[in-house]
Amino acid sequence: MAEALPLMVTANRLTDGAVVYLTHSGDWSERPAASSVAGTREEHAHLLDTARQRGALAAVIEPTAVPITSLDRPQPASLRERIRRHGPTVRPDLARA
Amino acid sequence: MYAYDHYDQHMVDRRVAEFRDQVSRRLEGRLSEDEFRPLRLLNGLYLQLHAYMLRVAIPYGTLSTRQLRALADIADRYDRGYGHFTTRQNLQFNWVKLVEVPDILAALAGVQMHAIQTSGNVIRNVTADHFAGIAANEAEDPRFVAEAIRQWSTFHPEFSFLPRKFKIAVTGADEDRAAIAFHDIGIRIRRDDAGLPIYDIHVGGGMGRTPALAVLIRRGLAEADLFGYLAAILRVYNRHGRRDNIYRARIKILVAALGAEAFTRDVEQEWIAARADDQGIPEAELARIRSMFAGPELPPAAVTPEKFSAPAFNAWIATNVHPHRHPGYAIVTISLKPIGGIPGDANSDQMRAIAAIADAHSRGEVRVSHEQNLILPYVRRSALPEVWRALGETGLATANAGLVTDIIACPGLDYCSLANARSIPIAQRISERFATISQQHDIGPMKIKISGCINACGHHHAGHIGILGVDRKGEEHYQVLIGGSGDENAAIGEITGPGFSAATVVDAVERIIAAYLDLRRPGETFLAAVRRLGTAPFKERVYAAA
Known part of the structure; x- marks a missing residue:
């Protein structure tokens, strides 16, 4: 089933497992940004096409589309993805910026 | 404690080299993730939410201080300065990098450790009573059996692709601290009338989606028959266990589906049929392994602790200090459950502090319990105040073992x-x-x-x-x-x-x-x-x- 819109594509980087987000330029960023958001199915397809063309998918594992809260502040909607984004809630000292 | 021989070390070193090559091929794109995933899992490497997680095997929960210090060094050098002790007596590092895992495995191999079979549909790390060899009412130290099973099952071609993961626990005491009823196979060692060790075999326990208590299918098995019987259980499971549905694949489902009586009959038939050909582990090899769990020579020690009236010390004595089989000695539980803390976590400073205390007061040995605490197995009662003070200096003297906050x-x-x-x-x-x-x-x-x-x-x-x-x-x-x-x-x-x-x-x-x-x-x-x-x-x- 297709994820609800808007969404971002997230994955873990192959070399170190770090959580990353796909940008429209086909790069992976450690922080979600406006450039990561797909507001429509077409934009989502474009995100993945660009990533494929640039060979970006080989640099990560388990790329997954996840719903976000809004187009303006691209934060993951689910608790699971918010924890992935920010780090373990029980270790604020390890929180990601 | 068990010490690797040439073969053990060679196998583990070779495995490190093999995985280094597999990682290299993965990073170069010559292995896809689908091809690599089962290989990394067989080396205990998972992908979790934030990063890769490496699960290090601590066989039957026994650690030397040298090994504990090596884990502390790995935590500092390759992770984020801490590790998580698990309910299978293992240790998990939560932040390892794939590119560095071969070096971590090499560091583990350097202290006779590995992460083999801490994942996958294989016989996982065999757990045992964390008071093994020191409990007052024990028939036999169960760790020699657990170690023999580890050696017998590691890379065993017949049992490397089981329908699902397989967990074995062993106890040699009347009091079950190893939770054998919740294991795929639970083994209880007793003594027969002649004083020889005999084995009660329980099968089909487990937790998960379908919790079940193991069924006693064989009482009083002779030691010479133990491995033949275990092989028979695993063969019946391999033959009849479901592979089409991950949720119905554990042996507990098979035992329930066949009924304990029919399952036992199949096992007995398989055992008898294979008995002539399958001699299990040679007696001399079992004796060699057993000899390594004789335990240290403990000189006589004063039976009563030093006078020490601090209430906090007395509270700790009441919960975290347990009777030892040798008069004058005590078993100490180091609680990894500080109030408001993360159960099972220990940072590298704490690991080194525990290693130092164990060197000074516990014959250089530490145990991991499935309850996510650590154990000092050989503490003179007269040294308890000193041990308590030293533990307290690194926040490890929480007096709550077995109480409501020991979660x-x-x-x-x-x-x-x-x-x-x-x-x-x-x-x-x-x-x-x-x-x-x-x-x-x-x-x-x-x-x-x-x-x-x-x-x-x-x-x-x-x-x-x-x-x-x-x-x-x-x-x-x-x-x-x-x-x-x-x-x-x-x-x-x-x-x-x-x-x-x-x-x-x-x-x-x-x-x-x-x-x-x-x-x-x-x-x-x-x-x-x-x-x-x-x-x-x-x-x-x-x-x-x-």
Whole structure:
């Protein structure tokens, strides 16, 4: 089933497992940004096409589309993805910026 | 302790080199993730929410101080300065980098450790009573059997592709601290009338989606027959276990489907048929392994501790110090459950401090319990004040072993990719709610166990009070169970009824405990009260305020 819109594509980087987000330029960023958001199915397809063309998918594992809260502040909607984004809630000292 | 021989070391070193090559091929793109995943899992390397996680095997929970220091060094050099001791007596590093894992495995191999078979559909790290070899009422140190099973099962071609993961636990004591009833195979060692070790074989226990207590299928098996019989069980499982449905693939499902009697008949037939050809492990090899668990020579020691009147020390003695088979010595539980802390976590400074204390006072040996605590197995009673002070300097003298704040919790949704809800914050809040030592002592023996999903790594089915985190429409929600137990009178906890939100579940636990305090007879433990009264009065109280 297709994820609800808007969404971002997230994955873990192959070399170190770090959580990353796909940008429209086909790069992976450690922080979600406006450039990561797909507001429509077409934009989502474009995100993945660009990533494929640039060979970006080989640099990560388990790329997954996840719903976000809004187009303006691209934060993951689910608790699971918010924890992935920010780090373990029980270790604020390890929180990601 | 067991020490690797040339073959052990060669196998582990070769495995490191093999995995280094596999990682290299993965990074170069010559292996796809689909091809690489089973290879990394067979080396204990998972992908979790934030990063790769490496699960290091600690066979039957026994560690030398050299090994513990190596784990501390790995935590500092390759991880984020801490590790998480698990309910299978293993250690997990939560932040390792794939590119560095071969070096970590090489560092582990340097101290006779590895991460082999800590994942995958194989025989996993064999667990044992954490008081093995030191408990007062033990028939035999179960670790020699666990070590023999480790050697026998590692890379065993017949048992490398089982229908599902396979967990074995061994105890040699009447008191079951290894939770053998909740294992695929649980082994209890006894002595026959002639004083020879004999083995009771329980099969088909487990937690997870379908909790089950293991069934005793063979009493009093002779030692010479042990490995032939284990092989027969695994062959029957290999032959008939389901591979089409991951949720129906564990041996407990097969035992239930065939019925214990028919399952046992199949095993006995297989055992007898293969007996002539399958000689198991040679007697001399078993004797060699057994000799390594003779334990250190302990010189006579004073039977009573030094006079020391600090109340906090006395509270610690009451809960964290246990009788030893040698007069004048004690077993010390180091609680990894500080009030409000993360169950099972230890930082590298704490690991080194424990290693130093164990070198000075425990013959250089440390144990890991499945309850996520550490054990000092050989402490002179006269040294207890010094040990307590030294532990206290690094925040490790929490006097709560076996009490309400000594909570098992899986990593849950804070780390685990399978979890539906967080476990650790619930454990922390319960711990803070019952922080007062006098209150904990008043409540008495209490095992709270929390899992963040149905896989039950937090053993919630076996908790006197169990908590299971579930996802309800995107919100964390918690089912509560009562009456479970993992000991020699094992029982599966009963769900109280509708679940609770994260905000209210700790109140529910408090109401259950308040009901117990009201209803108990003098000296009656929580579990005894539940067994006497049934769960109804507790359920009534839990939901009365809802």
